[in-house]
Amino acid sequence: MMGIQRHRLVLIPPPFQGHLTPMLQLATILHSRGFFITVAHAHFNSPDPSNHPNFCFLPLFYGLSDTQISSKNVVDITATLNKKCVSPIKEVLVDQIEKANINHEKIACVIYDGLMYSIDSVARELKLPSIALRTTSATNFLTYHAFVQRQTSGCLPFQDSMSLDLVPELEPLRFKDLPMFNSGDMQKQVAKTIAVRPSLGVICNTVECLEEESLYRLHQVYKVSFFPIGPLHMIAEEDSSSSSFVEEDYSCIGWLKNQPRKSVLYVSLGSIASWEEKELTEVAWGLANSKQRFLWVIRPGTISDVSEWLQSLPKHVREAIAEKGCIVKWAPQGEVLAHQGVGGFWSHCGWNSTLESLCEGVPIMCQPHFGDQRVNARLLSHVWKVGLEWSNVMERDEIEGAVRRLMVNPEGKEMRQKALKLKNEIKIAVKDGSSYDALNRLVKSILSVNV
Ligand code: UDX
Numbered sequence: 001m002m003g004i005q006r007h008r009l010v011l012i013p014p015p016f017q018g019h020l021t022p023m024l025q026l027a028t029i030l031h032s033r034g035f036f037i038t039v040a041h042a043h044f045n046s047p048d049p050s051n052h053p054n055f056c057f058l059p060l061f062y063g064l065s066d067t068q069i070s071s072k073n074v075v076d077i078t079a080t081l082n083k084k085c086v087s088p089i090k091e092v093l094v095d096q097i098e099k100a101n102i103n104h105e106k107i108a109c110v111i112y113d114g115l116m117y118s119i120d121s122v123a124r125e126l127k128l129p130s131i132a133l134r135t136t137s138a139t140n141f142l143t144y145h146a147f148v149q150r151q152t153s154g155c156l157p158f159q160d161s162m163s164l165d166l167v168p169e170l171e172p173l174r175f176k177d178l179p180m181f182n183s184g185d186m187q188k189q190v191a192k193t194i195a196v197r198p199s200l201g202v203i204c205n206t207v208e209c210l211e212e213e214s215l216y217r218l219h220q221v222y223k224v225s226f227f228p229i230g231p232l233h234m235i236a237e238e239d240s241s242s243s244s245f246v247e248e249d250y251s252c253i254g255w256l257k258n259q260p261r262k263s264v265l266y267v268s269l270g271s272i273a274s275w276e277e278k279e280l281t282e283v284a285w286g287l288a289n290s291k292q293r294f295l296w297v298i299r300p301g302t303i304s305d306v307s308e309w310l311q312s313l314p315k316h317v318r319e320a321i322a323e324k325g326c327i328v329k330w331a332p333q334g335e336v337l338a339h340q341g342v343g344g345f346w347s348h349c350g351w352n353s354t355l356e357s358l359c360e361g362v363p364i365m366c367q368p369h370f371g372d373q374r375v376n377a378r379l380l381s382h383v384w385k386v387g388l389e390w391s392n393v394m395e396r397d398e399i400e401g402a403v404r405r406l407m408v409n410p411e412g413k414e415m416r417q418k419a420l421k422l423k424n425e426i427k428i429a430v431k432d433g434s435s436y437d438a439l440n441r442l443v444k445s446i447l448s449v450n451v
Contacts, residue, residue, distance in 0.1 A: 007108035007450055008036040010096055012089065014081060014115050015045035016074060017245055017271035018352050022135045022205050023113060024243045025232035027055060033443050036105065040092050042081075044069050051241035060088045072272055074371070075185045082118040082192070090122045097126065108450045109200060114141075115189075117196045129449050130198040131227075131442075136351045138206050138214040138228065139170070139379060140372040143178050144190045145221050146170055151191065158182075172382040177374040186371070194222075200445055201225030205232050205355070208434035209425045210384065227442040229435050231355040231426065233334065245271070246330035252295050253335055255326040259293050262343030262416070265365070265407055266336055268297035270350040273369035277303055279394040284313055286399025288320030292407045295326045295336060337362050343416065344406045349376040349387075358386070361423035363415035365406045367392055386419040388412070 009030055013023035024047060027037045037055040041047060042062055049057045062084045068077060093110065100107050107128055112119040114132040123130035134141055146167060150156050163176035170178075180186040201224040208215060208228050219226050229235065242248060256264060267283070269275070275283060280303060287294050303309050306327070310318060321327070333353070336342060337360040345357045346365040354376045357364055366377035366387045380387025388411070390402035406412040429435045 006036050006103070006105045007034070007447070008038060008096070008100055008105045009108055009446075010038045010040060010093065010110050012040050012110065012112040012116060012119055014078065014113050015042035015069075016077075016115075017045070017243075018350050019113050019115065019135050020045065020047060021243045021352060022232045023111075023133060024052065025236035026111070026133060026203065026205075027052070028236040029229075029232065029439065030443075031055070033439075035108065035446075038096060040089065045245055047243050051243065058092055060085075060092065062088060074272065075183065075189060078115050078189060079185070081116060085116060086118055086122055089119055090126070093122060093126055093128065097128075106450055109446050111203070112198075114193060114202070117193045120196045120198055124199070129200045129446070131200045131203055131446075132196070132198045133203045133205070135205050136372040137354075137376060137379065138204050138211040138218055138226075139173075140179065140351070140375045141202075141204070142214050142218055142221075143167075143170060143173065143180075143375060144194045145218075147178065147180050147187065147190055148194055151187075173375060173378050177378050179371045179375065197222075197224055200449065201227060203442065204228045205230040205351070207231060207426050207429045208438075209429055210358070210379075210422070225441075225445065227438045227445075229439045229442060231359055231430070231435075233352070233356060234359050234426070234430050235435065235439070242332075244330060246300060248330055248332040249328040250332060250335075252326050252328045252331050253339065256295065256336065256339045256341040259341040261340050263407075264293045264295055264339075264341045265344045265346055265403060266295050266331075266333075266342050266362075267346040268331065268333065268353070269299075269348040269367075269369070270353055271299070273348040273350075273373070274299065274302050275394070277309065280309065281313065282394050282396050283399060284317050284321065285396035286403065287325065288317040289396060289400040290403040290407070291320075291324070292403055293324045293341075295328070295331065295342070297331050298327055298329065300329050344403075344412065346403070346406075349373040349380065351376055354380065358384070358419065358422050359426055361416070361420040363387065363406060363412065363419045365390065365402055384418065384422060386415045386422060388415065 011027050013020045031037050039055055040058045043059045109129045110123040111131045114134045120130050164174055167173050180190050206228050207230050337356050345362050347353045349366050349368045364380050364387045368374040368377040381389040388406045391398050
């Protein structure tokens with residue numbers, strides 16, 4: 001006699017903070033919908049299993065060199081991962097299928113991060129349904145199609161002289177905003193990524209009210225189901241466990257409590273982008289001269305000795321930092337952005353940071369560095385109008401001016417009001433609107449191929 005069948009999902013994130021976090025949030029959400037969860041992850045930058053006692057974790061050795069791992073070169077690591085992950089992933093999936101049979105379970109679906117596109121062929125070979133999780137914006141994904149279309153019709157390479165021109169079908173994006181504009185390596189990855197069609201479709205960590213048109217067009221060109229079920233961090237809210245690689249410093253929450261409402265600029269470039277020492281010094285001057293309060297994340301490894309560097313700054317800058325600033329190695333960003341003391345975010349515009357800020361109604365001073373960040377910055381400044389576009393010149397006067405525009409000037413105030421409006425729209429989408437519906441559709445879709 002057959003026992004009760006339990007549905008297990010195998011989730012496969014790449015070893016990057018900005019990708020692992022949303023994958024674990026997705027795992028939490030799907031677990032709360034009755035699925036059993038296995039997370040197959042790289043042996044470095046791994047999640048902490050003790051934070052997720054209900055999940056099964058399987059560390060895998062993909063054979064990347066230490067030099068490659070420490071390089072933080074996402075495009076290069078991704079290319080190698082895709083070459084090397086096929087065999088270990090296949091082994092793990094075969095093993096999971098056997099174990100599932102013994103335990104009266106079924107592997108209902110393989111959910112892999114969109115960066116790890118080569119997993120799809122393994123799922124197909126083993127006749128397992130597959131879904132890709134896209135942890136960047138839908139608009140960013142759409143740029144991949146614009147690129148491949150041009151490649152097919154012989155309109156490449158991009159010329160530098162085009163950089164400020166608008167991409168006709170992606171306005172207000174300019175050619176220079178495209179993640180693959182000046183990166184040959186990225187162009188190779190993009191072509192491979194979009195050649196893949198996961199059998200059950202694509203989960204997008206986005207919200208319809210933010211990207212309705214991009215989602216519609218993606219569905220038309222990509223011809224698979226799209227599930228815009230974000231913002232994942234908001235839906236997985238009941239799970240407060242951290243997936244940070246660096247320990248969060250909660251002392252900054254105590255510091256924030258003593259700051260006036262909406263007076264603090266939160267400064268953070270996420271887990272990869274960084275400033276060089278010379279730029280850090282300009283930031284310190286710019287923040288001090290702006291006379292605004294600030295909470296600044298300087299990640300370990302950004303600079304060899306933070307205290308020594310601080311000592312090298314002129315006295316009045318040091319005094320301003322002591323009086324109006326707080327510097328930490330890594331912040332509990334969710335709580336920081338939700339804190340009433342925070343009135344602005346100087347961000348690299350990574351997609352997670354962008355969503356986290358929008359969900360708390362905090363406007364952004366945009367400083368995109370690479371990849372999807374330029375797309376997100378453009379959406380923030382030109383579509384949702386909650387992002388400040390500034391010169392991005394790392395000189396103290398430019399920084400001081402931009403900080404004051406966001407924190408003090410009427411344009412910043414207007415952005416804060418718009419951000420609050422968006423926050424409410426997102427809340428509705430999550431509670432019983434588009435994201436809620438998409439999640440139900442996703443669960444139904446997984447179950448329907450596993451009857
Ligand atoms: C990377 C890419 O750079 C980004 O563009 C892409 O969209 C996702 O992958 P990352 O650069 O780390 O991510 O940026 P982001 O997407 O913003 O993710 C950073 C995460 O780290 C956020 O969830 C944020 O809350 C968290 N964080 C950051 C902290 O918890 N504490 C900090 O001090 C800084």
